[in-house]
Amino acid sequence: xxxxxxxxxxLSEQPxxxxxxxxxxxxxxxxxxxxxxxxxxxxxxxxxxDGWVTVEEVAQTGxxxxxxxxxxxxxxxxxxxxxxxxxxxxxxxxxxxxxxxxASYGDRAALLEVVRAARADHEARLQHYRQLEARxxxxxxxxxxxxxxxxxxxxxxxxxxxxxxxxxxDYLAAxxxxxxxxxxxxxx
Amino acid sequence: xxxxxxxxxxLSEQPxxxxxxxxxxxxxxxxxxxxxxxxxxxxxxxxxxDGWVTVEEVAQTGxxxxxxxxxxxxxxxxxxxxxxxxxxxxxxxxxxxxxxxxASYGDRAALLEVVRAARADHEARLQHYRQLEARxxxxxxxxxxxxxxxxxxxxxxxxxxxxxxxxxxDYLAAxxxxxxxxxxxxxx
DNA sequence: CAGCCCTATGCAACTCGTTGCAAGGTGGTG
DNA sequence: CACCACCTTGCAACGAGTTGCATAGGGCTG
Numbered sequence: 001x002x003x004x005x006x007x008x009x010x011l012s013e014q015p016x017x018x019x020x021x022x023x024x025x026x027x028x029x030x031x032x033x034x035x036x037x038x039x040x041x042x043x044x045x046x047x048x049x050d051g052w053v054t055v056e057e058v059a060q061t062g063x064x065x066x067x068x069x070x071x072x073x074x075x076x077x078x079x080x081x082x083x084x085x086x087x088x089x090x091x092x093x094x095x096x097x098x099x100x101x102x103a104s105y106g107d108r109a110a111l112l113e114v115v116r117a118a119r120a121d122h123e124a125r126l127q128h129y130r131q132l133e134a135r136x137x138x139x140x141x142x143x144x145x146x147x148x149x150x151x152x153x154x155x156x157x158x159x160x161x162x163x164x165x166x167x168x169x170d171y172l173a174a175x176x177x178x179x180x181x182x183x184x185x186x187x188x
Numbered sequence: 189x190x191x192x193x194x195x196x197x198x199l200s201e202q203p204x205x206x207x208x209x210x211x212x213x214x215x216x217x218x219x220x221x222x223x224x225x226x227x228x229x230x231x232x233x234x235x236x237x238d239g240w241v242t243v244e245e246v247a248q249t250g251x252x253x254x255x256x257x258x259x260x261x262x263x264x265x266x267x268x269x270x271x272x273x274x275x276x277x278x279x280x281x282x283x284x285x286x287x288x289x290x291a292s293y294g295d296r297a298a299l300l301e302v303v304r305a306a307r308a309d310h311e312a313r314l315q316h317y318r319q320l321e322a323r324x325x326x327x328x329x330x331x332x333x334x335x336x337x338x339x340x341x342x343x344x345x346x347x348x349x350x351x352x353x354x355x356x357x358d359y360l361a362a363x364x365x366x367x368x369x370x371x372x373x374x375x376x
Numbered sequence: 377c378a379g380c381c382c383t384a385t386g387c388a389a390c391t392c393g394t395t396g397c398a399a400g401g402t403g404g405t406g
Numbered sequence: 407c408a409c410c411a412c413c414t415t416g417c418a419a420c421g422a423g424t425t426g427c428a429t430a431g432g433g434c435t436g
Contacts, residue, residue: 032282066384105264
């Protein structure tokens, strides 16, 4: 029951059609929420039936017409209520973490390779986020309102990637140390 | 398709029945994976049908008999293969993050209260994890094998909670600053 | 113009996960 | 004994989310 509300946030920022929303999700709200276009279409249809959004068919030259959705008054009220509702403690879920925990029941070298690959992915994403930040928020001290919130959430995305990199480095270092133990007291 | 493998990891550490597994999930692997007992029962049944685990009915005094599951040879092979398989980039999903982004479309004071409550939850969980670490891993430098991995994953849980607290503090501080702006150049 | 890709919307089928409930047994309390 | 609490397993129904495919128009290329 939360994709609806994420869409209300996105449509409050800017009315849009299904595919546009899907694309925006990938590049901005998508730090912390992901959805396929199928799901977005279905939820938009339900939201329209519930009167949370209004639709306007917009013809385009050289392209099929699109249905542009905008938040209605009742949708805005729903969003307002939702924003004031406490969130239950959120569960984090990571397949990689399960693998790291289970490493000793498989080929450890192969698993370390998997971890290194994941670390590279997070590194790449971190760089991407930092570029976004430099491009879109060159003067963070001056922001207010929606822009301030958007920047703070992007900061969260950056912090999250930093968390991953630090943790995975921790893991890799510990297993390097275990593989090549440094003898402190006696040596060769 | 990943709960199966998480269960294989848990059962490799220690054979167990459905409810025991559900409870262990809550307190250890549960840092990074959560599952209800219903789901665990269903998946265990499927895994047994697939020959990944073996079952032994164990009678108990004063309690209903339980079905203790253990990893079979073919289950161990499946786990081994899975551990060596690369993980696709994982999507993080947070309702709270969406709310923080949408704050300006609702009552900001109410939302800041929601954020403070979430911060308190993460703080409490962090303290809990730190106690677990002090109790179960007093000498982290000496660990090897499965214990080392378990400790490193707990370290990940700790780092994750630290990420949340730092981020939420960031958010709260920015909105405090926006509410009570400090005039640097001119004052009163 | 045939073939392919892009945009835009959408259906159908499936898996995953949650919620509510129940059966059947034991133990403890008033 | 009646009642409640708890343990263990499980069913049924629902909602969320993914994957594959379909349709229908337009543009580009050989």
